[in-house]
Amino acid sequence: MKNLLKVFSDYRMLIRTLVGRELKARYRGSVLGFFWSFLNPLLLLVVYTVVFGFILRPRDPTFSGSPFNYALFLFSGLLPWIWFSGCVLESTTVLLINGNILKKVMFPAEVLPIVSVTANFVNFSFGIPILIAFEIILGHPITLYILLSIIVMFIQYIFSLGISFFLASLSVNYRDLQHLMVNIVTLWFFSTPIIYPMTFGVINRHKWLKFLLYLNPLTHLVEGYQRAFYYGRMIPYKRLTVTFIVAFIFLWIGYWIFDKLRDTFVEEV
Amino acid sequence: MSAVVLKDVTKYYRKYTSKRKFQTLKSAILEHNLFSHLSPKEIIKAVDGVNISIDREETFGIIGENGSGKSTLLKIIAGITRPTSGKLEVNGKVSALIELGAGFHPEISGRENIYINGIMLGLTKKEIDDRLEDIIKFAELEDYIDMPVKTYSSGMYMRLGFSVAINVNPDILLVDEVLAVGDASFVGKCLEKIKEMKRAGKTIIFVTHSLDLTQKICHRVAWMKKGKVMTIGEPKEVVDRYLLDVLGKEEEREIISSMSDRWGNREAEIVESWTEDMNGKRKSHFNYGDGIRIVMKILSKKELKDFVFGVGIFNNEGINVYGSNTSLEFYKPKVLRGESLVKFEIPVLRLINGIYSVDLAVHREDGYAYDYIKGAENFKVHSLNREIGIYRPPHKWSFEGGVEIEEYKKKPSS
Structure with missing residues (x-):
């Protein structure tokens, strides 16, 4: 774990440059360029509002029948989810894609997952002003609890990094992982209260369902965001503390495995 | 350090x-x-x-x-x-x-x-x-x-x-x-x-x-x-040893590949060939100035009255260094039957460093081949000198007038 901190400090310049490159290269060549970072979440917001808000019409009392309220709720969970799923999916290919660098240049391999998680985080952060802007436009109340979302982001960063290290190192030896994870991510999406709130009738009626959802670390993170951005309430700090510990353990194990398998990367990618 | x-x-x-x-x-x-x-x-x-x-x-x-x-x-x-x-x-x-x-x-x-x-x-x-x-x-x-x-x-x-x-x-x-x-x-x-x-x-x-x-x-x-x-060690020495090692393999390869580069009706057949030194010891590595003998063993199934023996030497770029046959050198064939040995002798080898391949042939005077083998043999000439070209004539340097020049004490073999 100490080594990992050292990586962050020793290679901060490299990480920063590569994250910059990642973000720059993503929309390079397109007419709107960097503007896509804002436009993407905006268009997504429109799609989800139309489909879930107007067509499916949420009946949960939380949204008081308003499709716009639902859209804001949805968006507060969807943004961090896109960050997380981006990390998970990228992690299974990040070492393979950059195999040439690992093979031909003296390069600390752990920088690659770090760059992936960080670049996705930066991209996520571009969506937040959009969310806040819409809350203002729609007259949704904003509270100071919104600042606590930074804590949630920190925990999510640690958790994503742990998962990324774990998947990245295994994906080098087991290429099946990339295909498997595509499906797991879909399942994971529906196992996280993003399109439905935890107050949903079915969940309240069945205790075991709630228990299962609570086993998912993403549930607590997403709830944290929803409370900070949508409900304007205190984040579930007790559950998030547990999530933080779990995230930390994930990072510790993930990095340990990564370190163990490190020597195989150069040969296998 | x-x-x-x-x-x-x-x-x-x-x-x-x-x-x-x-x-x-x-x-x-x-x-x-x-x-x-x-x-x-x-x-x-x-x-x-x-x-x-x-x-x-x-x-x-x-x-x-x-x-x-x-x-x-x-x-x-x-x-x-x-x-x-x-x-x-x-x-x-x-x-x-x-x-x-x-x-x-x-x-x-x-x-x-x-x-x-x-x-x-x-x-x-x-x-x-x-x-x-x-x-x-x-x-x-x-x-x-x-x-x-x-x-x-x-x-x-x-x-x-x-x-x-x-x-x-x-x-x-x-x-x-x-x-x-x-x-x-x-x-x-x-x-x-x-x-x-x-x-x-x-x-x-x-x-x-x-x-x-x-x-x-x-x-x-x-x-x-x-x-x-x-x-x-010292570059020249190591490179030479490396080349000698590579040569061994190339010979094998050449011989295998040469099998297809062979034609003729085999009325007279080159059943075996080799290179040897002047004492008759078979070898394929020679120093500059050594003598070399290229030998082919011929088996003729019937009595032939029209026959010519030929030898061609090529360097590794495929350039014909020397070629000759018994007809060009005014030997008149009389009879060839059973087993015979034909030897082509070069008393002093004046070729530069390198690998050479030898074509061997027995054919009619009009050129029709009984047996023609391309690259039948290979030999290497080893010399510590590093001149270029294909032929090393006996030579010396001499200097007159306003030139001061000295030979290295340790002169490589001539």
Whole structure:
């Protein structure tokens, strides 16, 4: 774990440059360029509002029948989810894609997952002003609890990094992982209260369902965001503390495995 | 203090059986060996117990055939891959020219790539700022530096990669055959730069197939074969020993390939051929000035009255060095029957260093072949002199007037 901190400090310049490159290269060549970072979440917001808000019409009392309220709720969970799923999916290919660098240049391999998680985080952060802007436009109340979302982001960063290290190192030896994870991510999406709130009738009626959802670390993170951005309430700090510990353990194990398998990367990618 | 010390360095690679290669997560879980395959039974020793100590300011060459472990050794020194066992000591900043432009991102500009590549190679942003002009100028990319790298030609790509790597200003420079690509003028420029670094007292480690270059710029050379270091020493000596070893294999190969280069009706057949020295001892390595006898054993199934024996000697570029036959030299055939030996003798071999192949033939006077074998034999001429050409006439130098010139004490064999 100490080594990992050292990586962050020793290679901060490299990480920063590569994250910059990642973000720059993503929309390079397109007419709107960097503007896509804002436009993407905006268009997504429109799609989800139309489909879930107007067509499916949420009946949960939380949204008081308003499709716009639902859209804001949805968006507060969807943004961090896109960050997380981006990390998970990228992690299974990040070492393979950059195999040439690992093979031909003296390069600390752990920088690659770090760059992936960080670049996705930066991209996520571009969506937040959009969310806040819409809350203002729609007259949704904003509270100071919104600042606590930074804590949630920190925990999510640690958790994503742990998962990324774990998947990245295994994906080098087991290429099946990339295909498997595509499906797991879909399942994971529906196992996280993003399109439905935890107050949903079915969940309240069945205790075991709630228990299962609570086993998912993403549930607590997403709830944290929803409370900070949508409900304007205190984040579930007790559950998030547990999530933080779990995230930390994930990072510790993930990095340990990564370190163990490190020597195989150069040969296998 | 040495720049690089390798102590008993060994690198194993896993060798895949076809079963291993297609191992999947599912099969690993089913067989409960998620990790066990990481301690494989089948291994390849890419580098096998190598001991080398390279001094500061030394230019050190590594030669050997493909797959002999040269590049793996270089990657170990560069820190790209870790040795399986043994000790590695590197004193100083290393820059490796292993693959130029590895890590360039095609979508962003050359300028931005210089920064990213530079940082990857261990420079700080300020250091790159200072060297940016030099890098661009050396790469000859002034007009294109702000265009995305994907629009570059492969030559431009390589130039930029070389330019960044060389400007890292390392204490130890590792070069792996990268100069084999690229246009001649830029290769010349790169070599000039490498020589400049040599003069500046940098340690340079060179992996190359260019034996010529090795002899020109290296202080010492190591010859690797199958992961082991065969010899380390003075370049000329090591290169010669390496060539002798390669020759052995080439002879085998030549003989196999020559089987198809044979024609004729075989009424008279060359059943065996060899080269020997003047004492009749069969051999294929000769020193300059030795005598050589090319012998063919002929078996004639019926009595022939029209026959000519021919010999042709070719160098390894396929140039006919000498050719003759009994008809051209006014021998009148009378009768050829049963088994006979034909010997072609050169009392003093005046050929330069190199590998030569011999065509042997028995044919009618009108040229119709009984048996013609291309490349029937090979022999090597060994000489410590390094002249060029195909023929070494007996000669001497003499000087008159305002010239003062002296012969080296230790004169190579004439």
